[in-house]
Amino acid sequence: MKTKMINMNPSQLLILVFTIFIIIGTIFLKLPWATTTSISWWDALFTATSAMTVTGLAVVDTETAYTLFGEIVIVSLIQLGGLGIMSFAVLIFMVLGKKIGFRERILVQQSMNQTSLGGVVQLVRNLFFFSLVIEFIAMVLLSLRWVPELGWSKGIYYSFFHSISAFNNAGFALWSDGLSRYVGDPIINIVITLLFIIGGLGFTVLADLKSKDTFRKLSLHSKIMIVGTFSINIVAMLFIFILEYGNPNTLGSLSLVEKWWASYFQAVTTRTAGFNSLDIGSLSDPTIHFMILLMFVGAGSASTGGGIKLTTFIVIVLAVVTYLKGKKEIVVARRTVAETIIFRSLAITMISLTLIFLAIFVLTITEEAAFLPIVFEVVSAFGTVGLSMGITGTLSIIGKLVIIIVMFAGKLGPLTFAFSLARQEKSKIRYPQEDVLTG
Amino acid sequence: MKTKMINMNPSQLLILVFTIFIIIGTIFLKLPWATTTSISWWDALFTATSAMTVTGLAVVDTETAYTLFGEIVIVSLIQLGGLGIMSFAVLIFMVLGKKIGFRERILVQQSMNQTSLGGVVQLVRNLFFFSLVIEFIAMVLLSLRWVPELGWSKGIYYSFFHSISAFNNAGFALWSDGLSRYVGDPIINIVITLLFIIGGLGFTVLADLKSKDTFRKLSLHSKIMIVGTFSINIVAMLFIFILEYGNPNTLGSLSLVEKWWASYFQAVTTRTAGFNSLDIGSLSDPTIHFMILLMFVGAGSASTGGGIKLTTFIVIVLAVVTYLKGKKEIVVARRTVAETIIFRSLAITMISLTLIFLAIFVLTITEEAAFLPIVFEVVSAFGTVGLSMGITGTLSIIGKLVIIIVMFAGKLGPLTFAFSLARQEKSKIRYPQEDVLTG
Ligand SMILES: [K+]
Ligand SMILES: [K+]
Numbered sequence: 043m044k045t046k047m048i049n050m051n052p053s054q055l056l057i058l059v060f061t062i063f064i065i066i067g068t069i070f071l072k073l074p075w076a077t078t079t080s081i082s083w084w085d086a087l088f089t090a091t092s093a094m095t096v097t098g099l100a101v102v103d104t105e106t107a108y109t110l111f112g113e114i115v116i117v118s119l120i121q122l123g124g125l126g127i128m129s130f131a132v133l134i135f136m137v138l139g140k141k142i143g144f145r146e147r148i149l150v151q152q153s154m155n156q157t158s159l160g161g162v163v164q165l166v167r168n169l170f171f172f173s174l175v176i177e178f179i180a181m182v183l184l185s186l187r188w189v190p191e192l193g194w195s196k197g198i199y200y201s202f203f204h205s206i207s208a209f210n211n212a213g214f215a216l217w218s219d220g221l222s223r224y225v226g227d228p229i230i231n232i233v234i235t236l237l238f239i240i241g242g243l244g245f246t247v248l249a250d251l252k253s254k255d256t257f258r259k260l261s262l263h264s265k266i267m268i269v270g271t272f273s274i275n276i277v278a279m280l281f282i283f284i285l286e287y288g289n290p291n292t293l294g295s296l297s298l299v300e301k302w303w304a305s306y307f308q309a310v311t312t313r314t315a316g317f318n319s320l321d322i323g324s325l326s327d328p329t330i331h332f333m334i335l336l337m338f339v340g341a342g343s344a345s346t347g348g349g350i351k352l353t354t355f356i357v358i359v360l361a362v363v364t365y366l367k368g369k370k371e372i373v374v375a376r377r378t379v380a381e382t383i384i385f386r387s388l389a390i391t392m393i394s395l396t397l398i399f400l401a402i403f404v405l406t407i408t409e410e411a412a413f414l415p416i417v418f419e420v421v422s423a424f425g426t427v428g429l430s431m432g433i434t435g436t437l438s439i440i441g442k443l444v445i446i447i448v449m450f451a452g453k454l455g456p457l458t459f460a461f462s463l464a465r466q467e468k469s470k471i472r473y474p475q476e477d478v479l480t481g
Numbered sequence: 482m483k484t485k486m487i488n489m490n491p492s493q494l495l496i497l498v499f500t501i502f503i504i505i506g507t508i509f510l511k512l513p514w515a516t517t518t519s520i521s522w523w524d525a526l527f528t529a530t531s532a533m534t535v536t537g538l539a540v541v542d543t544e545t546a547y548t549l550f551g552e553i554v555i556v557s558l559i560q561l562g563g564l565g566i567m568s569f570a571v572l573i574f575m576v577l578g579k580k581i582g583f584r585e586r587i588l589v590q591q592s593m594n595q596t597s598l599g600g601v602v603q604l605v606r607n608l609f610f611f612s613l614v615i616e617f618i619a620m621v622l623l624s625l626r627w628v629p630e631l632g633w634s635k636g637i638y639y640s641f642f643h644s645i646s647a648f649n650n651a652g653f654a655l656w657s658d659g660l661s662r663y664v665g666d667p668i669i670n671i672v673i674t675l676l677f678i679i680g681g682l683g684f685t686v687l688a689d690l691k692s693k694d695t696f697r698k699l700s701l702h703s704k705i706m707i708v709g710t711f712s713i714n715i716v717a718m719l720f721i722f723i724l725e726y727g728n729p730n731t732l733g734s735l736s737l738v739e740k741w742w743a744s745y746f747q748a749v750t751t752r753t754a755g756f757n758s759l760d761i762g763s764l765s766d767p768t769i770h771f772m773i774l775l776m777f778v779g780a781g782s783a784s785t786g787g788g789i790k791l792t793t794f795i796v797i798v799l800a801v802v803t804y805l806k807g808k809k810e811i812v813v814a815r816r817t818v819a820e821t822i823i824f825r826s827l828a829i830t831m832i833s834l835t836l837i838f839l840a841i842f843v844l845t846i847t848e849e850a851a852f853l854p855i856v857f858e859v860v861s862a863f864g865t866v867g868l869s870m871g872i873t874g875t876l877s878i879i880g881k882l883v884i885i886i887v888m889f890a891g892k893l894g895p896l897t898f899a900f901s902l903a904r905q906e907k908s909k910i911r912y913p914q915e916d917v918l919t920g
Binding site: 285326327328330331332335358359361362365366381384385386388389392393399402403406407412413414417 | 724765766767769770771774797798800801804805820823824825827828831832838841842845846851852853856
């Protein structure tokens with residue numbers, strides 16, 4: 043077995059490790075004391091996959107179906123999945139004082155989607171430091187809001203659960219209607235969204251931000267991520283505000299201030315966090331259509347999010363614009379983007395579209411649901427978003443299996459594919475070249 | 482004006498000429514003696530665009546709304562649009578004995594999507610020869626079936642109309658339910674499908690087939706088109722047969738032989754021809770979903786069809802497979818495909834997806850229809866297919882305008898974009914390089 047594992051390539055090993063953790067999670071969630079009433083093996087597998095891939099789609103109501111033990115299993119899977127098992131592995135090596143070899147670095151490099159081996163150990167250290175500090179601060183802030191409302195033990199526990207769920211972009215909430223009851227609450231809106239926006243930028247960006255003192259000194263990747271995240275969130279907020287303004291089931295019944303809070307929240311949550319403060323099933327078709335694009339694009343590379351990744355999307359857009367202008371090289375902020383990055387982005391996008399297409403195809407056969415909720419569900423799973431128009435609970439067994447596969451591929455696929463695509467290639471340099479993480 | 486036209490680039494001129502013909506067609510169709518009851522300017526514009534772009538979407542019932550004069554206008558627009566106005570222009574130059582200059586060659590080159598100027602005149606000659614001969618033979622064959630049924634004048638006229646409509650992949654039929662009444666009729670099935678399959682291969686392939694005596698000697702483009710067309714049609718036929726086998730509103734009520742005829746017909750018609758022998762609105766969701774992909778892909782370059790084109794699709798698939806294998810160059814039939822072709826294919830695909838996304842977005846706002854019929858309508862317009870789940874007649878004015886723009890862009894867009902993208906680039910040769918037409 044040991045020799046076999048050594049013969050595996052890192053992608054296969056990563057998939058194996060994720061699978062093992064999901065199986066362990068499934069067994070834990072199937073234990074009698076994990077649930078209030080017995081759930082099926084399929085539902086346990088679905089929930090474990092959803093938690094481990096930080097998706098947040100729920101076949102059973104997280105609020106009522108699971109005991110405290112079950113919820114702890116879920117939040118543990120979220121933390122494991124979010125930070126990446128591989129970085130855990132490196133941490134264990136570090137703690138045990140073992141030398142971190144080339145092989146382990148490759149694994150972490152892949153799970154963090156890094157293109158160079160240098161600084162991997164440092165990255166993992168920073169990753170843990172950031173995560174724990176940010177989650178702790180958020181827990182304190184949320185406690186200020188929830189302890190007075192829910193009492194000490196429940197208030198602190200809810201703060202603990204939701205800060206981990208939010209920072210890892212998992213989207214699991216302990217209320218059946220998500221965070222709808224806090225639709226106009228500034229503290230909840232700000233803390234939760236800041237958590238998943240920071241988590242969604244990716245740890246490389248955070249590390250970069252920590253070590254540089256001006257925006258100009260940041261890496262190309264960080265610049266694209268920060269400007270891209272800001273722009274897409276603004277656009278999404280305006281779209282949702284305008285499209286839903288008169289919808290009586292969503293923004294229509296809210297005050298103007300609440301309308302803005304809700305538009306902001308739904309705009310930033312859709313690319314991968316998956317929390318909701320509006321009823322997704324009541325949104326209008328154009329909003330849903332637009333959200334499908336946001337979910338497909340997703341968050342940043344080396345972040346807790348899914349999707350093809352924001353940088354992949356931006357590289358594709360820039361590639362098309364560049365070629366329409368008849369230019370030969372993509373230039374951003376006085377840097378050119380290598381051709382290999384474009385091909386990688388193309389491959390990621392097309393593989394993702396193929397996966398989504400096939401999943402929708404199967405679901406249109408196996409499910410009774412209409413077309414739009416099916417498309418929404420599949421893209422939500424692929425982007426590890428976790429929003430749903432309400433069909434998750436009604437999925438057939440084949441439907442659940444398809445969504446499980448899509449969540450798994452959404453979390454690991456583009457990344458592992460990207461790794462198998464990574465190649466060194468010499469190119470004629472005009473501007474100095476610099477990598478952009480894609481997928 | 483003349484100097485301005487000379488300053489236009491070929492793409493702009495092509496768009497201008499198409500626009501002028503559509504406007505003329507609109508005016509003709511708005512004439513009192515073109516219709517049985519008055520139609521709006523919007524409906525006249527829609528019909529003219531639909532005919533000129535050989536789409537076949539109909540806001541009014543072609544069978545009852547138009548007089549013989551109106552139908553002649555429509556079939557003329559189909560022939561003009563199908564063969565390409567630019568080749569007509571060259572023909573006029575030839576007939577008038579004028580020298581065919583570089584400028585005119587460029588225009589034809591573009592409307593035929595050729596990558597070299599050589600053989601353009603020859604191509605146009607062949608194009609006219611092929612078209613007229615094939616349309617005439619088809620008319621005779623269809624007359625054998627329709628003269629006994631409909632009498633001499635109506636029988637010959639219907640044969641004339643449908644042979645032009647089929648060869649140009651226009652999809653206009655003179656029966657409200659398309660060719661549903663001939664669902665099991667071998668002559669109609671074979672003649673009509675052969676017409677649009679031949680038309681959909683593209684004239685370069687036909688010319689190539691005429692001048693070469695073995696398959697091996699054919700150009701890479703012809704090989705890809707022939708094998709690709711054959712394969713995709715077989716797959717589509719099997720899918721439709723299996724998916725619709727038990728659907729009582731489509732295949733379910735037919736005999737086994739009729740089931741196969743209908744599956745074959747619907748499989749080959751969907752990529753761009755747009756005739757139907759089944760009720761599209763009654764097809765099951767998985768079939769519709771699969772057909773959306775077929776319509777997006779479309780027919781061959783330099784053919785009468787639309788879509789991103791079969792070769793573009795194949796190049797994208799090969800590019801992804803090649804990079805997944807870690808290889809550097811796409812190799813097909815001992816030929817490599819140039820990188821510029823891949824970038825062009827990427828650009829065509831992404832621009833097309835963007836256009837489709839935006840059109841769907843607008844229609845979800847302006848129309849009452851469900852999501853799936855809207856997606857189907859937009860992709861059908863983009864692929865100049867003309868199939869509809871039945872919402873064409875109920876479109877709002879904005880909805881009609883959007884579909885008009887998409888039909889126009891579907892016919893001219895990818896092609897004109899492709900031209901503006903065409904670049905010469907030197908590349909390291911392993912196998913000799915050869916072009917594949919994309920878009
Ligand atoms: K999520
Ligand atoms: K058509």
